[in-house]
C-alpha cells in the first residue's frame with residue numbers, strides 16, 4: 001500500500017493504473033477510521049480495480065467555533081486499517097498541499113445545502129463540495145463512495161456531479177451502526193460514558209418513529225416529535241429533527257413519498273447526526 005503526501009505522487013500512480021486499464025475508486029474521509037468508513041472501502045473494492053482512501057481533516061468545512069483543532073486523529077491506526085482492508089493507496093495531504101495561501105475559488109451548491117446542517121453550519125457544505133471536487137481532480141477517480149450517515153452531504157455531492165458534469169460515479173453506501181444502535185462516527189470519541197448512553201436516544205427515537213410510521217402514522221410533525229421528545233428526555237439539545245423529501249430535501253408535511261427523517265443533536269459539546277429513510 002502506498003502512502004502519498006503530494007498531488008504529483010497521486011497523479012503519477014493514478015496515471016500508471018489508468019494506463020493498465022484499471023478503474024480507480026476514491027473513498028474521501030477525515031480519518032480516525034471506523035467500521036463505517038471501512039464498509040465504504042469494501043464497496044469501493046467491488047467497483048474498481050484500485051481503491052484510494054483520502055485522509056484529510058479539511059479546515060474549510062469547519063466553522064470558526066467548531067472542533068477542527070480537536071478532531072480526533074490517529075494516522076498509524078488508519079494506515080493499519082487501510083492495509084488490512086486491501087486499500088491500494090492512502091492520500092494523506094497536509095493543508096499546504098491542499099490549499100494555496102491565497103485560495104479563492106469555491107464550489108457552492110445553492111439549494112440542498114440551505115437546510116438541515118446548512119442552517120447551523122452555514123459554510124460547511126461549501127467546504128465539502130470544494131474539497132471533494134479537488135480530490136476528484138487530483139485522483140481522477142472513476143467512482144467515489146460516500147456514506148448515508150451523511151445523507152445530505154451525499155445528495156449535495158450527487159447534485160454537484162450532475163450540475164457540473166463531473167465524470168465520477170457516486171455510490172452511496174448504507175449507514176453502519178454500533179450494536180446498540182449508535183451511528184458510527186469519529187466524533188463518538190468525544191462522548192464520555194454518560195453522554196454516549198444518552199446519545200442512544202437519537203437512534204432509539206428514530207426507531208420509535210419508524211415503528212409509528214410502519215403502523216400508519218404519516219404526519220411529519222408527529223414523527224419528528226417522537227424523535228425530539230426522546231432526545232430531550234435524555235438531556236440532549238436538539239439542533240433539528242426534520243422529515244424531508246428524499247431527493248429534494250424539501251419539507252414533507254405528509255409522508256406520502258420517499259422521505260428521510262433526520263436529526264442533529266448535542267450531547268455535551270458533541271454534535272451528532274443520524275437519519276433513517278421512510279418509504280410509504
Ligand code: AMP
Pocket residue numbers: 028029030031036037039040145146147148149150173174175176177183184185186
Ligand atoms: P468522515 O470521515 O466523517 O468525513 O466520513 C467519511 C465518509 O464516511 C463519509 O462519506 C461518511 O458519510 C462516511 N461515514 C461516516 N460514518 C459512517 C457510518 N456510520 N456509516 C456509513 N458511512 C459512514
